[in-house]
Amino acid sequence: MSFRAVMATLVAIPLAAALLPSVPSASAAPLPWLEIKAHRGGWLAYGAPEESLKAETAAAEDGVNWIEFDVVFTADNVPVLQHGDAIGGGSSGSASCTHAGEAIHLMTWAQVAEVRCTDRTSGDTQPIARLDEVMTMLTTNPKAANTKVDMEVKTYSGQPLAQKKEWMKAALLATTPIHPRMSISTFYWRQLASTIRAYGPTAYFLALEYAKYLTFAKNPVFTNVKTAKKAGADGFAYNVNSSAVGQLKFLAANKVGIHLYDFDTHGANYGQQVRFAIANGQHVIGADNPNQLRGLVASLAGQLPVGQLVVTELAPATVLNKTLTAAKTATPQVFGSARTVPAAAQNQFDSVRLKVVVTAKASGGKLEVAPRGSRVGKDGVRVKLRKGTHTYQLFVSPGDYGDLRVKTTRKAKVKVVVTGYRTQQYN
Missing domain, CATH: 3.20.20.190 (Phosphatidylinositol (PI) phosphodiesterase)
Structure with missing residues (x-):
């Protein structure tokens, strides 16, 4: 071989x-x-x-x-x-x-x-x-x-x-x-x-x-x-x-x-x-x-x-708060801006901690939160859409230009808040 x-x-x-x-x-x-x-x-x-x-x-x-x-x-x-x-x-x-x-x-x-x-x-x-x-x-x-x-x-x-x-x-x-x-x-x-x-x-x-x-x-x-x-x-x-x-x-x-x-x-x-x-x-x-x-x-x-996952707390920063449809993708920046994860954190960096609030009028469909530039439907985190308002804590890697890719398969209001980030540390 x-x-x-x-x-x-x-x-x-x-x-x-x-x-x-x-x-x-x-x-x-x-x-x-x-x-x-x-x-x-x-x-x-x-x-x-x-x-x-x-x-x-x-x-x-x-x-x-x-x-x-x-x-x-x-x-x-x-x-x-x-x-x-x-x-x-x-x-x-x-x-x-x-x-x-x-x-x-x-x-x-x-x-x-x-x-x-x-x-x-x-x-x-x-x-x-x-x-x-x-x-x-x-x-x-x-x-x-x-x-x-x-x-x-x-x-x-x-x-x-x-x-x-x-x-x-x-x-x-x-x-x-x-x-x-x-x-x-x-x-x-x-x-x-x-x-x-x-x-x-x-x-x-x-x-x-x-x-x-x-x-x-x-x-x-x-x-x-x-x-x-x-x-x-x-x-x-x-x-x-x-x-x-x-x-x-x-x-x-x-x-x-x-x-x-x-x-x-x-x-x-x-x-x-x-x-x-x-x-x-x-x-x-x-x-x-x-x-x-x-x-x-x-x-x-x-x-x-x-290794150990070390969490660094950040002041909550809302990076997305809008209604999305199946035809629309949002790309909020979560890394490198003044209000989000600092650029200096990119060393053994693991993921951004997010609070995601989703409001849907009916159950069915999915929300995907993934690194921008990654593979649709394969990378990142996906959650099922449920009727009403629900809050999730997700850990996701940033992608191109420090952005996420947020996409739904049906209409829903999505709020994404950056609350911290994780790095990997090894003794």
């Missing part, structure tokens, strides 16, 4: 498709599907500069499920490993390099070959690796025979789209033998989807998304997921600090893999973030230090993390 097929079977584990808020129970099954990725070669564990051949080889030989690296091209079209076009990886780089900050796409391979990068933690110094060197390691080293690979093809500011496509094509052609065990990642999936599917049809296509495009109050976060799926993406990745349970469940319901990233390896929230990701359906976790992550996973003793 191909890697893409395996991942497709994992998407549904352990989440149900519905967007009803919940925290997985302690009786969940063990975690045989959980895999660890050596981000940038797992440099913190192996004492070598990030993305060096030494680091990537050490991670593969250590039995880490995945290695991860980024590819950029020199002026004479040699693909090399570096976290961005600027030598040294820019502000997020962990190594000190000669020629730091110089643009690789303006340098020949002969010039790049002279660069030496020193790991700031261990002091180890290594040259910049070529992609073909890593491919040789992956295809000839017996200890790397089952190592999976996550490759991101980087770009540079102002790069023409035609060249982005050429770089992606060249990188995919250079890695063809390992496509069945490879993920190809890009932030430019909207522009490069056709290139990826043409030259990497058996690779797992991972759409990366910037956090600024996933804030509920400003963006169509659910529609972004549908757009990625339509483009052919197998997985969707975004910053763990912009995480929201509703969107993660929407990904799972649409059979799109969950890939949160930017875990705070060096901070106090690291364990919290990893447990949240695992509990909500992530199957591959990246780490600069795979050994640290192994220890955390071992502490779970084969069980899904069990």
